[in-house]
Amino acid sequence: MKITVIGTGYVGLVSGICFAKLGHQVVCVDKDYSKINGLKQEIIPIFEPNLKELLLSVKSDKKISFTTDLNQALQGSQAVFIAVGTPQGEDGSADLSYVLGAAQEIAQYSQSFKVIVTKSTVPANTGAKIREIVAKINPQLDFAIVSNPEFLREGSAIEDFMNPDRVIIGVEDEKAKKIMAEIYQDFADNKILYTDIITAELIKYASNSFLATKISFINEMADLCEKTGGDIKLLSSGLGLDSRIGNKFLNPGPGFGGSCFPKDILAILNIASENGVKLSLIDAVIKSNKLRQEKMTARILNAFDGVYKNKKIALLGLAFKGNTDDIRYSPAIKIASNLAKKSLQIFAHDPEAIANAKKELAQFNNIRYFDNAYEATEDADLIVIATEWKNFSELDLIKIKTISKAKKIVDLRNIIDATAARMAGFEYIGIGQK
Numbered sequence: 001m002k003i004t005v006i007g008t009g010y011v012g013l014v015s016g017i018c019f020a021k022l023g024h025q026v027v028c029v030d031k032d033y034s035k036i037n038g039l040k041q042e043i044i045p046i047f048e049p050n051l052k053e054l055l056l057s058v059k060s061d062k063k064i065s066f067t068t069d070l071n072q073a074l075q076g077s078q079a080v081f082i083a084v085g086t087p088q089g090e091d092g093s094a095d096l097s098y099v100l101g102a103a104q105e106i107a108q109y110s111q112s113f114k115v116i117v118t119k120s121t122v123p124a125n126t127g128a129k130i131r132e133i134v135a136k137i138n139p140q141l142d143f144a145i146v147s148n149p150e151f152l153r154e155g156s157a158i159e160d161f162m163n164p165d166r167v168i169i170g171v172e173d174e175k176a177k178k179i180m181a182e183i184y185q186d187f188a189d190n191k192i193l194y195t196d197i198i199t200a201e202l203i204k205y206a207s208n209s210f211l212a213t214k215i216s217f218i219n220e221m222a223d224l225c226e227k228t229g230g231d232i233k234l235l236s237s238g239l240g241l242d243s244r245i246g247n248k249f250l251n252p253g254p255g256f257g258g259s260c261f262p263k264d265i266l267a268i269l270n271i272a273s274e275n276g277v278k279l280s281l282i283d284a285v286i287k288s289n290k291l292r293q294e295k296m297t298a299r300i301l302n303a304f305d306g307v308y309k310n311k312k313i314a315l316l317g318l319a320f321k322g323n324t325d326d327i328r329y330s331p332a333i334k335i336a337s338n339l340a341k342k343s344l345q346i347f348a349h350d351p352e353a354i355a356n357a358k359k360e361l362a363q364f365n366n367i368r369y370f371d372n373a374y375e376a377t378e379d380a381d382l383i384v385i386a387t388e389w390k391n392f393s394e395l396d397l398i399k400i401k402t403i404s405k406a407k408k409i410v411d412l413r414n415i416i417d418a419t420a421a422r423m424a425g426f427e428y429i430g431i432g433q434k
């Protein structure tokens with residue numbers, strides 16, 4: 001089937017390439033000429049493991065093309081996916097201008113039946129707004145609206161797309177349902193849940209809010225472990241063995257970040273307040289997560305026993321999580337800026353996120369960047385792990401002990417083996433441990 005995907009950001013590009021891998025004929029459209037030109041030359045604008053290899057494979061099969069011309073991209077396609085950004089508006093609500101702009105253009109250029117699918121995370125009732133816009137601009141057009149939210153995670157986006165826990169399809173039109181079923185025909189029937197459009201839109205926000213709540217919950221349990229002498233790793237295992245709870249997303253850390261959770265929990269609050277509903281639990285999660293980053297900053301400062309001015313910190317990790325170069329709402333970036341404001345010297349390292357971090361933290365001249373984790377530790381008084389990159393768990397601690405004058409490691413992700421750190425001669429401070 002010919003599919004048009006509007007937007008070549010994370011969701012659009014991964015979806016487009018994966019649809020092509022499923023055998024569909026995909027045209028990816030973006031207004032950004034340089035992005036499209038780059039993609040024509042196989043330059044991927046984001047860091048995502050294995051995406052380039054997959055692009056090369058679908059390109060050689062002639063299953064994908066890239067253009068800035070939406071009119072041309074819509075010719076002959078039955079389904080058009082809107083996967084443009086929904087940035088956070090000033091009041092916390094999702095800014096729908098790109099989504100509604102795309103809907104307007106689809107209406108202008110479409111001449112034959114179209115299934116218009118939102119993949120971007122959009123508030124409840126956006127489907128209805130799109131329907132209204134399209135019907136107004138092109139009253140002759142035969143079309144249907146579908147909500148098909150995407151649940152992929154950065155760093156494992158292809159796996160998440162190709163082997164999803166579920167595919168949610170909000171559809172209220174039989175012809176559109178058949179087309180969606182054909183698009184996802186390679187997925188087992190029990191993986192696909194058909195709903196009405198509003199419920200599909202809400203499922204995405206509810207999922208992200210629930211996961212964010214789970215993380216805040218385990219972070220607070222880690223605080224409780226620290227004060228009572230419990231062990232958060234064992235507590236997480238004990239909790240996770242209950243299949244009603246599940247063992248995922250129970251790793252404590254410096255709080256959740258990224259382009260989705262912080263934005264989506266604010267947006268769901270907004271949707272709720274517009275509808276006169278109070279989500280007090282979500283309110284509490286937002287507060288807990290904000291406080292978490294301040295608490296983690298205090299933990300680092302405490303490691304100097306109160307005398308921290310001009311101390312040097314090796315900060316390992318800048319991305320909001322491992323396996324990505326994304327620093328949006330990254331707790332590591334917030335902690336770096338908190339520490340820099342307190343006049344500490346920071347020697348920062350991240351396997352992929354340095355370029356982005358440099359731009360974000362440009363105002364600080366007390367942050368230096370290192371391409372190599374070991375070099376970042378050499379002149380440091382303290383080592384802090386802020387992002388769960390797998391290679392940080394594999395660092396040669398004995399080597400670091402010989403090259404660095406640091407005596408303590410503050411591990412905000414619990415990814416270093418505490419015993420190995422102590423054997424190497426470090427004082428190890430983890431999360432939720434004695």
Ligand code: UDX
Nearest residue numbers: 150151152153154249250251253256257258260320321
């Ligand atoms: C998330 C959702 O998981 C995904 O389904 C949705 O489509 C987009 O938002 P992503 O933002 O890529 O994906 O990151 P995710 O892996 O969910 O992590 C989010 C944040 O939570 C990160 O800062 C991560 O470090 C943190 N986290 C995650 C924890 O602190 N502990 C955990 O146990 C899991």
